[in-house]
Amino acid sequence: MCVLSRSLDARGSPERMALSGVHKDRGELRIHENLDELGTDLADYIAELSEASVKERGVFAIALSGGSLIGLMGKLCEAPYNKTVDWAKWYIFWADERGVAKTHADSNYKLAKDGLLSKVPIVPSHVHSINDSLSAEEAANDYEFVIRQLVRTRTISVSDISDSPKFDLILLGMGADGHVASLFPNHPVLDANNEWVTFITNSPKPPPERITFTLPVINSASNVAVVVAGEDKAEAVHLAIDDVGPDHPPLPARMVQPTKGKLVWFLDKLAASKLDSSQFSE
Template sequence: MSVLGGDKDKELRIHESLDELGTDLADYIAELSETSVKERGVFALAISGGSLIGLMGKLCEAPYNKTVDWAKWYIFWADERVVAKNHADSNYKLAKDGLFSKVPIVHSHVHSINDSVSAEEAANEYEFAIRQLVKSRVISVSDISDCPKFDLILLGMGSDGHIASLFPNHPVLDEKNEWVTFITDSPKPPPERITFTLPVINSASNVAVVVTGDSKADAVHLAIDDVGPDCPLVPARIVQPTKGKLVWFLDKPAASKLDGFQFSD
């Protein structure tokens, strides 16, 4: 693994292989979990879908399956498709099948959306549930806004630079008042989704963006490098935690167009 552009608020971790990335990601999550449980008694984690779940798979293996304090985990979704929980497009199903059914997480600590209502209602209900858990201190609250402060938000990124369900040039990028909002016109199917807003993502104690593959290399470049004003502004570039730490987990193909990055033989 190599580290580029590390400053106190942002770190780039570039990995030789997906296996190395998966191990590093599991170490990172396990360490944050341990720290959070020691400090707060709980670990509030929000995740997205896609290939991210598979890359978290090493958490189901030794030593993590035995050493992580799974009973203290509270799981949320940074975005979700408004489909039935058993639907192939469901981020909940993806995470349950690939991860949470394999480790001893408390079922009542897994907070999925209501899949039997409209996208707008689902977003409103999800925000209400999060507000209740902020009141009970399961989720911290930002000391510079009223936003929830998740211990960790884990995100993937699309080849268009979208994160969660915040797509380029979409009006929800400008949403400042809601914690959870909805869209009915996703450029990628399915069209109806709920998503955390940027203020919530940027209020987290830690944000990790996990990206692999050369199809994402251009978007990684636009999200991270100092690009000119004529370049498109991708949503991933606006992920800048206000007081938290941002870590990018990349494989070499995803990092291949970063300024200053060279493949080593």
């Protein structure tokens, strides 16, 4: 059940209004009036997780996706976050990447570098991008090897119920078709259970070659946030969150179900416009 609550700004003033609460099956929902409020809440959330992780483990291992997500993270480049976040302790990874050069407009790495990483004091050696000089299959294998090495050194934690890496935070967007990372509806890669990182060569959205975390890795994270904005995503949000019965095969976004971690949905009111209102109470 979700409840109507007033969000507070950094000074404790009730300046933003948001619908927030916990859905019985689909994690915490945070629904914002506009993108500015969503971006501020998202920055607060990431900064708080960063602080807690650095205090507990000495590092913050975060995996990003592409799309509009990076733009919505933009407030992290502004005060106070650009000064208060312990950027030197961040280790950056990608939940998925397109099979293109890092300089290509479709590159998730380029998007993150231009929109975030170049604007904050991240340690360059802590940025673990996917090798764009390899084939999709080779790049997936190489990236899994890199992650395994960092699990051994405990830069990335390991799940206590599987051998999967346990990222401190995985940030995902969602497409209008309900895909997350590069996990698309009805695609065989949704059943990949033995790999941490896999690849596809027939993406229904261009470019066709992609590298992606598998669902077991996403669902092993300590925290997963799905960030969605726009009316064109409303139907997919409804199908991913509401109880829609067995007539609808589960979208990849609905298959994001952290085993022991916490799931949070950051939505604007347009993306949330088709949610079942009976799940909310004031």
